[in-house]
Amino acid sequence: MTGIDARAVVTTLTSRGESVAAAESLTAGLVCATLAEVPGASAVLRGGLVVYATELKVSLAGVDPALLAERGAVHPEVAAQLAAGARRICGADWGLGLTGVAGPDPQDGIDPGTAHVGLAGQGVRTTRTLRLSGDRTSIRVASAAAALDLLREHLR
Numbered sequence: 634m635t636g637i638d639a640r641a642v643v644t645t646l647t648s649r650g651e652s653v654a655a656a657e658s659l660t661a662g663l664v665c666a667t668l669a670e671v672p673g674a675s676a677v678l679r680g681g682l683v684v685y686a687t688e689l690k691v692s693l694a695g696v697d698p699a700l701l702a703e704r705g706a707v708h709p710e711v712a713a714q715l716a717a718g719a720r721r722i723c724g725a726d727w728g729l730g731l732t733g734v735a736g737p738d739p740q741d742g743i744d745p746g747t748a749h750v751g752l753a754g755q756g757v758r759t760t761r762t763l764r765l766s767g768d769r770t771s772i773r774v775a776s777a778a779a780a781l782d783l784l785r786e787h788l789r
Contacts, residue, residue: 694718
C-alpha cells in the first residue's frame with residue numbers, strides 16, 4: 634500500500650528474536666500499518682501509539698510536558714522521547730518515534746516537510762532530522778520509510 638519495504642526489518646527482527654513498537658504523531662500509525670503488511674509481522678510488532686494531539690504525547694507516550702511547552706511538538710528530543718515511550722509502554726526491544734509537519738501550512742513556525750524520527754533500544758538513543766518536500770502523503774510516507782531505515786541501520 635505505501636511502497637515502503639518493511640520486509641527486511643521484520644525478517645531481521647524475527648531472526649534476532651526482537652520486537653518493535655512506535656509512537657507516531659506525523660504518520661498517525663503508518664509505520665505500524667506498514668510493518669503489519671509483512672507476513673509474520675505479528676512475531677515482532679508489539680504495537681503502537683497514535684499521539685497526534687500534543688496532550689497525548691504526554692499522557693500516552695510520557696513525553697516531558699516542559700519540553701513540549703518550551704520547544705513545541707516538532708523537535709528532535711520529542712521524537713526521542715516518543716521512541717522511548719513506545720518501547721516502554723509496549724514492552725518492545727526497539728521503539729520508534731515520529732513527529733513533524735506534513736503541511737500544507739507551517740506549524741508553530743516550522744515549515745512543512747520538517748520531520749524528526751527517533752529510535753530507542755539496545756543502548757541506542759538517536760534521532761534523525763528530515764527536510765522533505767511534496768504533498769502530505771509523500772511527506773508522511775517518506776517519514777515512515779526513514780524511521781524503518783533508521784531501525785534497519787541499527788539492526789545491522
